[in-house]
Amino acid sequence: MTTTFPVCDDRSLSQLALGLTGSEILKISGEIRVLAEAGHDICNLTVGDFSPKEFRIPQVLEGLIAEAFAKGETNYPPSDGTKELRQAVVRYYDDVLGLKYPLDSVLIAGGARPIIFSAYAAVVDPGDKVVYPIPSWNNNHYTYFMRGVPVEITVGPETNFLPTADLLRPHIRDARMICICTPLNPAGTVMAREEVERIARLVVEENERRAATGERALLILWDQVYWMLTFGASRHYSPPQLVPEVQPYTIFVDGISKAFAATGLRVGWTVAPPPITARMRDILGHVGAWAPRPEQIAVAKFLGMRSAIDDFHESMIRELQLRLDLLFDRIDAMRAEGLPIRAIAPQGAIYLSVQFDLIGRGAIKTNEQIRRLLLDDADFAVVPFQAFGLPNETGWFRLSVGAVSPAQIETGLARVRNVLARYA
Ligand SMILES: Cc1ncc(COP(=O)(O)O)c(C=O)c1O
Numbered sequence: 001m002t003t004t005f006p007v008c009d010d011r012s013l014s015q016l017a018l019g020l021t022g023s024e025i026l027k028i029s030g031e032i033r034v035l036a037e038a039g040h041d042i043c044n045l046t047v048g049d050f051s052p053k054e055f056r057i058p059q060v061l062e063g064l065i066a067e068a069f070a071k072g073e074t075n076y077p078p079s080d081g082t083k084e085l086r087q088a089v090v091r092y093y094d095d096v097l098g099l100k101y102p103l104d105s106v107l108i109a110g111g112a113r114p115i116i117f118s119a120y121a122a123v124v125d126p127g128d129k130v131v132y133p134i135p136s137w138n139n140n141h142y143t144y145f146m147r148g149v150p151v152e153i154t155v156g157p158e159t160n161f162l163p164t165a166d167l168l169r170p171h172i173r174d175a176r177m178i179c180i181c182t183p184l185n186p187a188g189t190v191m192a193r194e195e196v197e198r199i200a201r202l203v204v205e206e207n208e209r210r211a212a213t214g215e216r217a218l219l220i221l222w223d224q225v226y227w228m229l230t231f232g233a234s235r236h237y238s239p240p241q242l243v244p245e246v247q248p249y250t251i252f253v254d255g256i257s258k259a260f261a262a263t264g265l266r267v268g269w270t271v272a273p274p275p276i277t278a279r280m281r282d283i284l285g286h287v288g289a290w291a292p293r294p295e296q297i298a299v300a301k302f303l304g305m306r307s308a309i310d311d312f313h314e315s316m317i318r319e320l321q322l323r324l325d326l327l328f329d330r331i332d333a334m335r336a337e338g339l340p341i342r343a344i345a346p347q348g349a350i351y352l353s354v355q356f357d358l359i360g361r362g363a364i365k366t367n368e369q370i371r372r373l374l375l376d377d378a379d380f381a382v383v384p385f386q387a388f389g390l391p392n393e394t395g396w397f398r399l400s401v402g403a404v405s406p407a408q409i410e411t412g413l414a415r416v417r418n419v420l421a422r423y424a
Contacts, residue, residue, distance in 0.1 A: 016145070019144065020141070020144065020145075021141070023138075023141075023387075024383075024386065024387035025046065025047070025048070025383055025387050028046050028371075028381070028383055028387070029044075029046045029047045032044050032046055032375075032381045035375075035379075040379055041379060041411075042375075042379045042380075042381050043378075043379060043380050043381065043404060043408045043409065043411070043412025043413075043415075044381045044403055044404060045380070045381060045382050045383075045398075045399040045400050045401065045403075045404060045412075046381045046382065046383050046400060047400060047402070047403055048185060048258075048350065048351070048400050048402070049263050049400075049402055049403060050261040050263060050350075050402035050403060051402065051403035051404075053405075054319070054402065054403060054404065054405060055261040055316060055319065055402055056261065057260055057261055057262045057265065058260055058302065058308065058309075058312040060302060060305060060308045060312075061260060061262070061298055061299070061302045064297070064298035064301050064302060065265075065294050065295055065298040067298070068293070068294035068295075068297040068298050069294045073293050073294050073297050074293060074294065075293065076290070076293070077108075077290050077291065077292075077293040077296055079281055079284070079285040079290065080106075080107050080108065080277075080281040081106065081107060081108025081109075081269070081290075081291065081296060082108070082293070082296045082297060082300060083103075084296075084297065084300035084301075085108050085267075085269075085291075085296045085297075085299055085300035085303075086103055086106040086107075086108060086269075087103060087300070088299070088300040088301075088303040088304055089106045089108075089254075089269050089271065089303065090102075090103055090105070090106060090271075091303070091304070092303045093271055095306070097238065097241055098241060099238075099240055099241060099247075099271075101271050102274060104274035104277060104278070105270075105271050105272055105273065105274050105277055106269055106270070106271055106277065107269060107270050107272075107277045107280050107281050107284070108267065108268070108269050108290070108291050108296060109268050109269065109270075109284055109289050109290065109291060110266040110267070110268070110289045110290055110291045110292070111255055111257055111263075111266045111267065111268040111289075111291070112223070112225050112253050112254065112255040112257060112268035113268070114268065114284055114287065114289035115253050115254075115255070115268045115269065115270045115280070116138070116142055116221070116223070116253055117142060117145070117287075117289075118270075118279075118280035118281075118283045118284045118287075118289075119221055119251050119253065119270060119272070119276070119280055120142045120143070120145065120146050120148070120177075120221075121145075121146060121280075121283045122276055122279040122280045122283060123176065123177060123219055123251075123276060124143070124146040124148045124176055124177060125146070125148075125176070126146065126147035126148070127147070127148070127149060128146070128148050128149065128175075128176035128177070129148070129149045129151050129171075129174060129175040129176055130142075130143045130146075130148040130149065130150055130151065130175070130176060130177050130179065131151040131153065131168060131171045131172060131175045131177070131178045131179070132150070132151070132152065132153070132178070132179040132180075133152075133153045133154075133155045133161075133162070133163040133167075133180070134152045134153070134154055134155070134388065134389040134390045134391075135155075135161060135186050135187070135385040135388030135389055135390040135396075136179065136181060136184075136185075136388055136389060137181060137185045137186065137223075137388060139179045139389070140152070140389045148176070151171050151175060152389065153167050153168065153171065154390065154392070155167065156394075157344060157353070157355070157396070160184075160187060160189035160344055160347075160353075161184060161186075161187035161189060161344075161353060162182065162184060162187070162189055162191050162195070163180060163199075164195055164198070164199075165195065165198035165199045165201070165202045168199060168202060169202060172202065172203075172206050172218060173206075175218055176216070176218070176219065177218070177219045177220070177221055178199075178203070178218070178219075178220045178221070179220075179221040179223065180199070180220065180221070180222055180223065181223040181224075181225075181226075182196070182223075182224065182226075182227075182236065182348075183224075183226040183227065183229060183230060183234075183236065183347065183348025183349040184226075184348075184349065184351075185225075185226065185349055185351060185388075185398075186351055186353070186383070186385060186387075186388045186398035187344065187351060187353040187398070188324070188344070188346050188347060188348060188349045188350070188351035188352050188353060188398075189344060189347045189348070189353070190230055190234040190235070190236060190347040190348040191237070193235065193237045193242065196237040196238065196239055196242055197237075197239075197242040197243060199220075199239065200239035200240070200242055200243035200246040201243055201246075203218055203220050203239070203246050203249055204243060204245045204246050204249075206218045207249055217248075217249055218249065219249050219250075219251060219276075220239060220246070220249055220250050220251070221251050221253060222238055222239060222250055222251065222252050222253065223253040224236065224238060224252060224253065224254055225253060225254060225255055225257060225258050225259070225268075226258050226259075226348055226349035226350070227254070227259070228258075228259040228313060229258060229259065229313075229316070229317060229320065229348055229349055229350065230317075230347065230348040231317065231320075231321050231324070231346055231347060231348060232321075232347070234347040234348055236348065238250070238252070247273075248273050249273075250272070250273075251270060251272040251273075251276060252269075252270055252271040252272060253268070253270060254268065254269050254270070254271065255267055255268030255269055256268070256299055258349070258350065260302075260312065261316060261402070265291075265292075265295045265299075266291055266292060266295065267291040267292075267295050267296060267299050268291070320350055320401060320402075321346070322406060323401035323404065323406055323409060324346035324350075324351075324352050324401055325346065326406055326409050326410070327343070327346075327352050327354075327399060327401065327409055327413070328343050328345055328346055328352060330409075330410075330413045331343040331354060331413070334417060334420065338424055339417070339420040339421065339424050340356065340357035340358055340361065340420060340423055340424060341354065341355065341356055341357060341416075341420055342354070342355050342357065343355070350400055350401055350402045351398050351399065351400050351401075352398075352399045352401070353396060353397075353398065353399075354382070354396070354397050354398075354399050355394065355395045355396050355397070356370050356374070356395045356397060356420075357395050358370050358373070358395055358420075358423055359393055359394065359395050361423045362423060364423075365393065366393050367384035367385070367386055367393055367394070367395060367396075367397070368384065368386075370384070370395060370397075371383075371384055371397070373419060374416060374419065377415075377418075377419045378412065378415035378416045378418070378419045379412065379415060380412045380413075380415060380416050382397040382398065382399055383397060383398045383400070384396070384397050384398075385397065385398065
């Protein structure tokens with residue numbers, strides 16, 4: 001007999017739980033998994049994840065984790081992370097980004113998500129304004145959690161879906177925090193050096209004004225989880241590298257999930273002003289969202305192995321770029337032929353922005369209709385920018401390449417071509 005829970009209906013749930021919307025991306029990925037299990041050969045470009053068949057974690061890191069397990073390193077880690085890993089992050093930021101931070105700036109957590117959650121919880125009060133571009137990854141959900149007031153800035157292909165200082169300026173006067181991600185999930189684009197510098201100066205100027213009036217500071221949450229993955233001429237920059245005065249206002253979000261194809265290992269970190277880091281640590285201490293101890297010990301050693309990291313990235317970036325370029329080149333060729341599709345050239349992360357320009361053709365009015373059409377008629381699975389908070393029905397989608405082979409891309413695109421030809 002199945003147990004029923006008569007009192008556990010919606011009335012048992014909190015207002016917070018009832019108002020929360022789940023991840024649209026995970027919902028779509030769940031649907032694709034069911035189709036794949038039913039035997040469909042799907043070109044799955046939905047999840048911001050890696051298939052270990054296509055992208056393995058660095059072998060050296062794998063060995064170091066096994067070693068830590070074998071040594072019995074399985075008890076609680078310190079609540080702010082092992083000292084060795086925090087020191088390794090400090091050294092890595094100094095060596096690679098040229099940024100100097102004290103040890104107290106660094107907090108380790110079980111991935112970048114708890115870092116983002118605790119950053120929001122540490123600085124955003126109910127009613128505080130949080131400014132972020134859309135499309136962007138999950139800022140709407142974190143702002144909701146804090147009962148913050150979202151200030152969403154719609155960005156489009158003309159800025160590669162990235163915000164600019166000019167777009168942010170009108171909204172910062174009474175804002176608590178600006179949230180920026182580069183290289184960008186979902187667009188796969190990278191903010192130019194000059195724009196990073198302009199945004200950094202904007203934040204510094206606003207804080208100079210606030211210092212004079214005694215207002216609380218404007219903070220910037222700088223999500224750079226994809227910073228080690230840039231292609232071609234694109235380079236990653238962060239605000240304090242270009243404008244040192246912005247360092248006291250910058251909260252970095254970072255970790256190994258994307259950088260080392262290690263989404264399942266769960267190691268993330270912040271580098272932030274120490275009083276903020278300390279409160280983030282206290283918040284996460286109650287949640288218990290620590291990174292597993294063997295992984296922390298291994299990553300501490302791995303971050304010190306610059307040539308092993310360089311070797312790994314050389315091959316990882318080559319493989320990512322192969323897939324992204326293949327998608328882009330084929331799509332661009334279809335565009336040149338007059339098919340209703342275009343893409344933005346890949347610059348970083350594991351994504352490509354593609355517009356299936358089908359709105360208004362036949363009976364197609366929504367991105368959801370396009371998504372279904374591609375899935376049903378071409379076994380081609382993609383995520384609409386609506387999943388990143390953008391309400392506009394403009395035909396823009398995120399294509400993620402961490403879980404597909406070049407051959408799957410080729411065959412998937414051939415099927416897409418047939419579908420698009422019907423609408424040309
Ligand atoms: C921009 C961005 N930040 C943070 C995260 C979270 O990473 P993690 O898997 O380390 O929690 C993701 C994951 O997709 C992401 O895309």
